[in-house]
Amino acid sequence: MPYGVSQYYKSLARSQDPDNDPIAAQFIPRPGEQVLLPYESGDPISDKQYEAAPRLIHHYHDRALILVNDRCATYCRHCFRRHFTGSSTGRLTGSQLEEICRVLSQRPQIQELLLSGGDPLMLPDGELQVILEALTEVNPDYIFRMATRIPVVMPGRITEELADMLGRYGAMWIVTHVNHPREITPEFTRAIDRLVSRGMPVLNQAVLLRGVNDDEGVLEDLMRGLLRAKVKPYYLFQGDLAGGTRHFRTSIFRGLELMKHLRSRLSGMAIPTYAVDLPGGGGKIPLHEGTVLGVFEGWYHLQGPDGQVYRYPHEGDESSFGGET
Template sequence: MYLENHKSWKDWKWQLKNRITTIEEVEKVLDCNFNEDKKKVLKKTIEKFPLSITPYYLSLVDASDYDNDPVFKQAFPQVKELEVCRADIEDPLGEEDDSPIKGITHRYPDRVLFHVSNVCAMYCRHCTRKRKVGDKEYNPMKEDYEAGFKYIESHHEVRDVLLSGGDPFLLSNDLIDYLLERLSKIPHVELIRIGTRTPVVLPYRITEELVDVLSKYKNLWINTHFNHPKEITEEAIEALDKLAGCGIPLGNQSVLLANVNDCPRIMKKLVHKLTANRVRPYYLYQCDLSEGLEHFRTSIGRGIEIMESLRGHTSGLAVPTYVIDAPGGGGKIPVMPNYLMSWSTNKAILRNYEGVITTYEEPNEYAQIACDLECRTCHLQLKLDKKDNIKSIGIEKLLSDNSEIITLTPIEE
């Protein structure tokens, strides 16, 4: 690559300043030419969904076969992005509806997503937040952060805060430190998570100075976003090693993408490389229904097939949970192969990954415990304070012994 020998190549700020943002720059780097008709349509695509690739990430593309390259497909626009299909939704996860104040998404009872950055190192073509790509109108200010902190402080049920964006690691070290320190001072916040793709597209961002900041916070977890084993380069491994080396637990969230990683062998190689570098595969997402992403979406059946190739065939630690993030804000729904085949009063019939069918006999002596959620008469040795009780909702409420609700009735809009 023509920039790869630049003296500042490993400077993450230089990488950001020299991001590739035009079709012509891509042609120059890959030494290729797109015909004029295609370029005209591609330029219309990037007018709506901007192009931005770090020199590092583009250097991973196989220029001799770029059309089939998994890195190229994730980074370079396609004409199909302009095709809005019937099922496509601008805000597929209903994040705006679940946003009580600007920058906070509160969907689940005990956790919130804190939108702290609107900038990414690279614009991924499969991004679920394509509506926000390149949007300069909302760049959080200190007053926005303070409003978020006040919301979290006033909601004692929130024990888990996910910093997201954009990419939180595109903020300065001082600002990241400020955010983490401020959250750590909130007594009921037990867990802080950061979602970042910088180890994938900008591994040089993981500097010793950044690690020094992160290592101060013992309740911090980091989730990365590797989609293909080709992305786990020597530079990426070095970045992961810095993070894991200071004791930060690492997870990974992949998206199942057609003609990128929708292959059992590719996915198995990816989870093996992740676990070899102390990264726990956490989620495998079905691609969301964002506008212009249908060409990336696979069938759910393909995802189930991939999961069948992992469970039992490799370490349980390397098997992610396959989920669909329900359209409209329903949250993550696990979609996994069926291992429980049938169930009677005394036995459960199960099958394993090989197709072996077996039985598990239920205990004869188990006495059902009726729970009123008050803990006054319970002999289990965990006495919870009243403030620890969170109002049950959904299926949990139907199962609860202290609820008289016997049906859930959908509300028609």
């Protein structure tokens, strides 16, 4: 992963020590990134396995992902799309967009399009509008999800003009990525207000990160803060098995304990779904007592949506759930 951080996001860190500051930990590289485990990958959720056209990922029946741009305003050290993000593949080209539209026209079951990357809002307004116009020509009723960390790391990018443009595409949902309550600043809240005032709902996908938010009080403050900012907590993801990210991952047992705490303290509106993308392209599943079958020989056994059992490494010390053999 390249190093890069916006001046705004850097200013949120109270220390430049990534071992002692939850903001710094997300943008300052650490030696642990050089430790690659045998079960880790640059493509841990198998994007390439489901590539229907260059930059078009069709994994789930009714929705597809478009990798609009490989650039980010800040490169998260826990990024799971390391095979693509910051890889110098650049922006979506005109010919790639034409091919994506051709494939989409042949797959009418696709009703939702996720625009991600990298960060799609790193594109100028005009380029982004060209992409949205081309996609709506294929199907004017697409439900769009704009996956972006820009409100968190560069909130000034959410201008009135950008919000106006995005708001013209009827079913436009914004999915942002807030991991710590200190990221919910007045600047972030103003950016969200601009989006919400144009009729765009905003969801949040957080990642459970060791040393950043694997704490009951931090997660409680995060979820309440999101609701106050008019953002619905959507997912809390268990860390993917991306290369060099072991130092960020908690155990699934710890995640289950944290979710139990949140359910005892917060309203249903504030509770995200705790989930994992199964290794090897198995898909996304919620993590709870029904899907976590137990720990066997150092591996969690997880029940996938296809009924198959998938393995995820048990890397923590907790052993309060399930049977270990």
